[in-house]
Amino acid sequence: METAAISAAALLAALVVFGGFAALRGLDPLEVYRVLYLGAFGTWFSVQETLTQAAPLMLTALCTALPARAGLLVIGGEGALVVGGVATVLAGVALAGAPAVLGVVLLCLAGAMAGGLWIAAAGALRHYRGVNETISTLLLNYVAIALMNHLVTGPIRDFAQVLKPASWSVGEQLRVGEIPGTSVHWGLALGVGACVLTWALMRCTTFGFSVDILGGNVRAAQMAGLPIGAMVLATCFLGGAAAGLAGAVEIVAVHGFASSSLAVGYGYAGILVAFLARQNPLAVVPVAIVLGGISASGGLLQRRFGLPDAATLVLQGLLFVAVLAGNTLYGRLRAFRKA
Amino acid sequence: MSELGWWGVLIAVAGGAIRVSTPYLFVSLGETLTEKSGRVNLGLEGTLVMGAMSGYAVAYLTGSPWLGALVAGLAGALFGLLHAAVCNLPRVNDVAVGIALFLLGTGLAFYLGKPFIEPVAPRLPHLALGAWSGSPAVRAALEISPLFLVGLVLAPLLAWGLRHTRWGLVVRTVGDNADAARALGYSVERVRALATMAGGFLAGVGGSFLSLYYPGTWNEALSSGQGLMAIALVIFARWNPLACFWVSLLFGGATALGPALQSVGITTNYYLYNAAPYVLTLVLLVASSSTKHRLVGAPSELTISR
Numbered sequence A: 001m002e003t004a005a006i007s008a009a010a011l012l013a014a015l016v017v018f019g020g021f022a023a024l025r026g027l028d029p030l031e032v033y034r035v036l037y038l039g040a041f042g043t044w045f046s047v048q049e050t051l052t053q054a055a056p057l058m059l060t061a062l063c064t065a066l067p068a069r070a071g072l073l074v075i076g077g078e079g080a081l082v083v084g085g086v087a088t089v090l091a092g093v094a095l096a097g098a099p100a101v102l103g104v105v106l107l108c109l110a111g112a113m114a115g116g117l118w119i120a121a122a123g124a125l126r127h128y129r130g131v132n133e134t135i136s137t138l139l140l141n142y143v144a145i146a147l148m149n150h151l152v153t154g155p156i157r158d159f160a161q162v163l164k165p166a167s168w169s170v171g172e173q174l175r176v177g178e179i180p181g182t183s184v185h186w187g188l189a190l191g192v193g194a195c196v197l198t199w200a201l202m203r204c205t206t207f208g209f210s211v212d213i214l215g216g217n218v219r220a221a222q223m224a225g226l227p228i229g230a231m232v233l234a235t236c237f238l239g240g241a242a243a244g245l246a247g248a249v250e251i252v253a254v255h256g257f258a259s260s261s262l263a264v265g266y267g268y269a270g271i272l273v274a275f276l277a278r279q280n281p282l283a284v285v286p287v288a289i290v291l292g293g294i295s296a297s298g299g300l301l302q303r304r305f306g307l308p309d310a311a312t313l314v315l316q317g318l319l320f321v322a323v324l325a326g327n328t329l330y331g332r333l334r335a336f337r338k339a
Numbered sequence B: 001m002s003e004l005g006w007w008g009v010l011i012a013v014a015g016g017a018i019r020v021s022t023p024y025l026f027v028s029l030g031e032t033l034t035e036k037s038g039r040v041n042l043g044l045e046g047t048l049v050m051g052a053m054s055g056y057a058v059a060y061l062t063g064s065p066w067l068g069a070l071v072a073g074l075a076g077a078l079f080g081l082l083h084a085a086v087c088n089l090p091r092v093n094d095v096a097v098g099i100a101l102f103l104l105g106t107g108l109a110f111y112l113g114k115p116f117i118e119p120v121a122p123r124l125p126h127l128a129l130g131a132w133s134g135s136p137a138v139r140a141a142l143e144i145s146p147l148f149l150v151g152l153v154l155a156p157l158l159a160w161g162l163r164h165t166r167w168g169l170v171v172r173t174v175g176d177n178a179d180a181a182r183a184l185g186y187s188v189e190r191v192r193a194l195a196t197m198a199g200g201f202l203a204g205v206g207g208s209f210l211s212l213y214y215p216g217t218w219n220e221a222l223s224s225g226q227g228l229m230a231i232a233l234v235i236f237a238r239w240n241p242l243a244c245f246w247v248s249l250l251f252g253g254a255t256a257l258g259p260a261l262q263s264v265g266i267t268t269n270y271y272l273y274n275a276a277p278y279v280l281t282l283v284l285l286v287a288s289s290s291t292k293h294r295l296v297g298a299p300s301e302l303t304i305s306r
Helices: A002-024 A029-042 A044-069 A077-094 A100-129 A133-153 A187-204 A206-216 A218-223 A228-255 A266-276 A281-296 A298-305 A311-329 B006-036 B044-062 B065-087 B094-116 B136-141 B146-164 B166-176 B178-183 B188-212 B226-236 B241-263 B270-274 B276-288
Strands: A166-169 A257-259
Touching: A002 A029, A002 A281, A002 A311, A029 A044, A029 A281, A029 A298, A044 A077, A044 A100, A044 A187, A044 A206, A044 A228, A044 A266, A044 A281, A077 A100, A077 A133, A077 A166, A077 A228, A077 A257, A077 A266, A100 A133, A100 A228, A133 A166, A133 A257, A133 B226, A133 B270, A133 B276, A187 A206, A187 A228, A187 A281, A206 A218, A206 A228, A218 A228, A228 A257, A228 A266, A266 A281, A266 A311, A266 B094, A281 A298, A281 A311, A298 A311, A311 B065, A311 B094, B006 B044, B006 B136, B006 B146, B006 B166, B006 B188, B006 B226, B006 B241, B044 B065, B044 B094, B044 B188, B044 B226, B065 B094, B065 B188, B146 B166, B146 B188, B146 B241, B166 B178, B166 B188, B178 B188, B188 B226, B226 B241, B226 B276, B241 B270, B241 B276, B270 B276
Parallel strands: none
Antiparallel strands: A166 A257
16 A cells, blocks of 8 residues: 555656646646546557557566565666567577467567576676676666667668668568457567566565565575575576567567667666566556556657657656655655554 | 778777767766765766757857856756755665666756757867877877866866865765764765765766767767766776776777777678677676675775675
């Protein structure tokens, strides 16, 4: 309850400041809120767009949320997503003749594997060399994007793509479509599934319990003889795998090829989702839907008011600051204090 | 430049090091000051972009690039104030706030800066120190921005100030032992707020260099992690402002490698060379970190060096 109330208050505070920015442009804030809601949840069409946006956010949020349970602040979701997407394309070319369902599963595994190893490398540097994981994962984001740009402008470039440099496409039988009756692709089911599985892993297994001990108190984990290195590597690998899977979904369900459209900020928005959900995998699902709604309404805000497309980035940034400032309120609100 | 061959690459890298290093230098000096007070501001990448945008906008609107650089610094100081204000609340993690301000700063800069992508603002002047040379390559390499010279003076000044002045001692005390500083009657929160604001000011000025000198335009792809690399650079420089200067030059050279090779006709793998500064940062970070002992020169109150 306390978490929900404080998160809602943070959302409200961010919206008020955002309304102030809109008012500076001579817009009526209430009208902006109405359009924001309309673009996010107002119609069946916008709800489907919101859910489509939310799917990758659920997966990239796990990239921050899982290592955070072990006490690490990993923000490499963007890079892991890009690496996962590129690996998926490479696997798709290698497995061009694979049968449909098996092929898609293998492609997704390739993406998850690549993303997992990418973040696990940062975890290993942290554990064995003491390299700060926040800075190293942020740097790895830029390395991943530079590597992808190198590949799609040279070694795996498809010159039939004229709009911008892009890689070869994966075969038509290796693509997945929409959930029947909707325009939402199957990535949403994967995202929700991954969040529920992660929640169960953290909640119901000895591994999850050990990770929470490690995150709570390193000294206690050492005293209990827990395998700290293995746990750091495992949480980083699983988190990175989730983001890599998001990259795989972008390939098999959305684009079909790798290009700069992979790096559009899902990884960074995922960090915000993880913090807003207080690193709880189950809470990631609704929070990702709210954030997906903000992204989905960006287009409508742009068309209706001529607001720059960065307006949703501003709202996300304000929300992030408000959420962190809200951390100070925990345990200090009288209404939630236990007698 | 092609008749110079590999010498041309070397001159271009050296000139590039001087030209490209200035934002690294300003951000790393600012971050050094902030971290010496015991706080990490990871948001300086956002501050850099915000400084670039506001500096460009003001230079365009008023016609004075120097006023633009000043306003860029003030915008940076404002972001530093926001960082400090949120971090001064109990139980708020400064690294996380930095990430939030990184996202907010870039978002806000893109949002407010949209109208200024098209117009052309006046650029900061340069000093032609290579006018004696007949070679255009050497002349191009020795066109130096006054901001670089400011940074050149600022680095030893900051090193001296931190070591030998009263306020330098206060900042270091707050960063090494907050309880001792409190016992001496200093407000830890206020010292950190001022150090973060000063750091933000420098990062903002560094951003104005990007938009008003080199590359000298405002667009949304202007900064590609320079602010972030500068923060990693502080660790490698062991929180020493003079070392920040040399490492900034090294990073400038690494960033200039891709364009320099392109200028002699090596255009293959262009994007791979673009990864060079990030990979270099990572390698230096790995080389300078250790699990066995604390880093020399690291302020004890710093969260990222624990």
